[in-house]
Structures are given as structure tokens and as C-alpha cells.
Amino acid sequence: MTTVDTATGAAKTMVLNMGPQHPSTHGVLRILLELDGENVVKAIPDLGYLHTGIEKSCEDKTYSQAITLTDRMDYLNPLGNNLVYCLAVEKLLGVEIPKRAQYIRVMMVELQRISSHLVWLGTHAIDLGAMSVFLYCFREREEILKIFELFSGQRMMTSYIRIGGLALDPPTGWRQAIERFLKMMPSRVDEYETLLTENRIWIGRTKGIGYISAEDAVALSMTGPTLRAAGIAYDNRKVFPYSSYEEFDFNVPTRTDSDCYARYLIRVAEMRESLKIIRQALDKITNEGPIRAEAPGVIPPQREKMKTEMEALIYHFKIFTEGFSPAPGEAYVSVESPRGELGCFIASDGSPKPLRAHFRSPSYINLQALPKLIEGQLIADVIACIGTIDIVLGEVDR
């Protein structure tokens, strides 16, 4: 596909093709590695094996139809993708979302963050040879997916967050389900930590590996746990709060070592912080209240109203046939996804379809720093470094 000039051109180095089917690349990432013995001299990532043209497809769909496409980008964080897209469209429209819907959004996105970190921890550990952690992590992730199924009827591609609010009211028994999860999870996080945090093999494989300085990380536009492991407390939930995050009390864990071990500790700490946020959200969510904004002609009306009011029926019909048209303009919204700053830029030309929808995917931009992390390291550490950047190829290639 891509032709490569080796850095030195000397005969003692060899070029090794890693991927796109290598299991530790978590998808279809291909890296061309120039090796001197076991040392990486140069690394060139080659992407695009999963490019599906989601941004182009969005331009051919109405604003509400495009939500289902966003689920499929970062398939470990579908609710976060829905959220950033809906926030951007809502910003263009200028609609205010009811508090109850905002808190439910926060709760769901934080559950998603835990589930994403669990997949990350499990697969990262299995890459480095710790099989049992993987099984435990997927056990707990299953519980979160069951909660999603309870709320939306879907385990993964939920499309639960919609423009103007949520798809459905929370079902009967949702509170007990979340309570059960909150009761179970803290001890499970402790369990992973007893397996890994002081494990000599784990420390040997991750400590001091994949260092990047804070200056380089900012210059390369890195965000998320990788940037916070370098000592910069940049978290969109705190810096540019959205969906009422300013009302929640939580910490942004940071470390300064900026190696694979620090990134592991940050993600584990984030899981605990997310549990704190879910607990607060649970207390804030009232049993009764609206889950959708009132904006006739833009947000679908309630079912009940459609049975009695003619206007509501007409609006419903119009929204689902021709869609709605935001005012011409542009909006950029960013949220903190489990991988970093997930941004959505939408340009509207006043028609019912977006003129342009661009997603700033954190894995794509963080992956840019991979050569910096692995050049000069041993080939076995390449796997640890890919793991701690936490890439999701569906999002990298979009």
C-alpha cells in the first residue's frame, strides 16, 4: 500500500510489517517497523483499512438520521458519540435540554466510560499476558451492557441519546439496576488492582515504557488519559463543561511519570471517579419529569399529544419525513470521551441535511504520537504502547 524509505538505508536494519491483522493492534492498524535487532528505529502507522466514509454519509442524511451512524464510529463509546453529535446539533438549534434528561445523559455516558475502560484494561492486560483480568473485566462490562439493554433495548449501538433529549423514559426498575451495579463495582475495581498494580511482571512490562514529555504531548495535540498521565489536568468535563457537568463533584486524576503504568493508574482512578458521578446523578434524577425539550417542529412531540392535537401529529410527520432545518452557521462541541477530546463540528447551510459533520476523534490524533512513543524502544514494548494509547479503529478511520 504505502511505500517506505528506511531511515538509515543500511543493510543491518530490516522492515517488519505489523498488522493489519495483528491481534494487539485492536482492529486493523498496520505499522511498518524498521528494526535494528530488537530495537525499533522507525515506525510508520498506516491507517484507513476501516474507513467507511461516515462523514460523507452524514451529509446525505437528515440531522436525526445521522445519529445511528455516530454509534458506529467509536464502538466502545456509542453513547458518547451520540452525545457529542446531539450537543452540536442542539447548539446549532439553540434548544435547552431539561435537567432530568441532562442528568440521565451524564449517568449513561459515565457508565459507558467504565465499560470502555474495562474493555481497555482487559485487552491491554491480555496483550501483556495477563489472561484472568480480561475475563473479570468482561464479566463486569456485561452488567453495564445489561443496563443499556434495559434502558434502550440495545446492548451496544443504543442511539439512546437523541436530538433534544433521550429516546425513551427510563424503564421500571432502572434505579435498582444502577444501585446494584454501584454496590458491586468498587470492590471489583479493587480486585483488578490486586491483580495488577503491584504485580512485578505488570510493573516490569509497563513502568518507564512509552514515555512522552508534557510539551510533546500538547504539541502533538494529545488529549485524554495520555495527556493527564503527563501531568496536564485537561479534561473537557471541567474545562468546557457540558450537560451540567459543572454541578457534579469529581476529581481529574493526573500523574507525572507519563509512562504506560501511569496511564493504567489514571484509567483505574477514572473508573472510581465515574462511579462517584453516577452516584450523584442517581440522586439528582427525579422519578417524574420531561426527557425531551419542547421545541415544536424540531423535537418530536410526546406520543400522548399526538393522539389529541392535530399540530403535534403534523410536526411528527414533518420531522420524520423532511426533517428540520437549523439556521445557517457552524458549531463545535467537545466532550471528554474515554480516549480524550471527542469533538463534533457541524456546518449548516439552512437545509435539513448537514453541510458538513466532522468528528475530531481522539484515537486518530493520539495515534499520531505512536512513533514518538516507540522509536528507540524494544519491539515487545510496541504492544504495550499501542495498548495504552487506547485506540478504537472504528473511530480512527471513521
Place this chain on the structure above:
Amino acid sequence: MKESSSQNANVVAERLRAWNSKAVAEVIQFRDETTIVIPREFLRASAEHCRQDAKLRYDLLSAATCVDRFPHEPRFELNYQLVSIPRRERVRLKVRVSGNDPVVDSLVPVWPGANWLEREIFDLFGIRFNGHPDLRRILLPDDWEGHPLRRDYPVEGYRDVPSTGELFRKSSTP
């Protein structure tokens, strides 16, 4: 919220104007967001200024993308989302580029992180970046024809790609 964003617009526009009176073509305020339109020839210098100026300090280039307004001219709009981590501020720089000569200065010398963002724009919109160290396609294969995110590129693509079903029927008929 509204006040702070317009104050920020003033600060950025003021500092850029103080440095060069021609550096700001227009300031757009929409939905609490500030967009500074910059003439193409001043892009790299203005960006450098946004990063270095002690009162601006936009140290993180968070995103860059392009909008194609075909058939209007200038059809391309490049948008750069800047974040200042110490100041907790955001601004968008915008450059308008004509379809006849879609070339701008690369921002890789200012923010190395612009590398893949610009490669993506080159790949999908066909805009060339002067001074980019490695301007190759990134998402599509090297021999791809055209730039799919341009508005005059059909959603189905140019070539008739047979569906899996068609291929199957073709191979199963004798």
C-alpha cells in the same frame, strides 16, 4: 457565558490586529463561539502569534477540518479549533480558499499535531499544504481517484462497484 466569549473575541482580534492590522478579515460570533477569519497569506504567522503571544497562549491545536461550499466561491473554508489550556479558552481560525488554487500554508511548523489533520484534509478534500513534511493520503489508498468529501463527489462514488450479491451470482452462474 455570552459575555466571556465576546470578550475573548475582542482579546484575540485585538492582539492579532495589534501585531498586523491586516491579519483579521472578519470576526464572527455565533452561538457563543468566536471565529476569526484570516486572509490566506497570514495564516501561519497568525497561528504562530496565537500560540506565542503571552495573552493568547493557544497551545493546543485541537481539530482542523474543511467545509466545501461548492458551487459558491471561494468554495473551501478551513477551520482550526484552538484551545488554550492555561487560559481555558477556545477560538476558531478560519481561512477561505478558492477552488482554483486550493493551497494554504501548513501549520505543522507551529503545532506538530497538525500533521495528520492536514493529511486527512488533503486526502478527502484535495487541499495542498505548503511546507507539510509528509503530504500523502492517509485514509484512502494511494491510487484513489478524486477527493470524496468534496460536495461535487457523489455519495455512491464514481465507479460502479458490484455488490456482494452480484459477485456471488456472477461466480455461481456457469
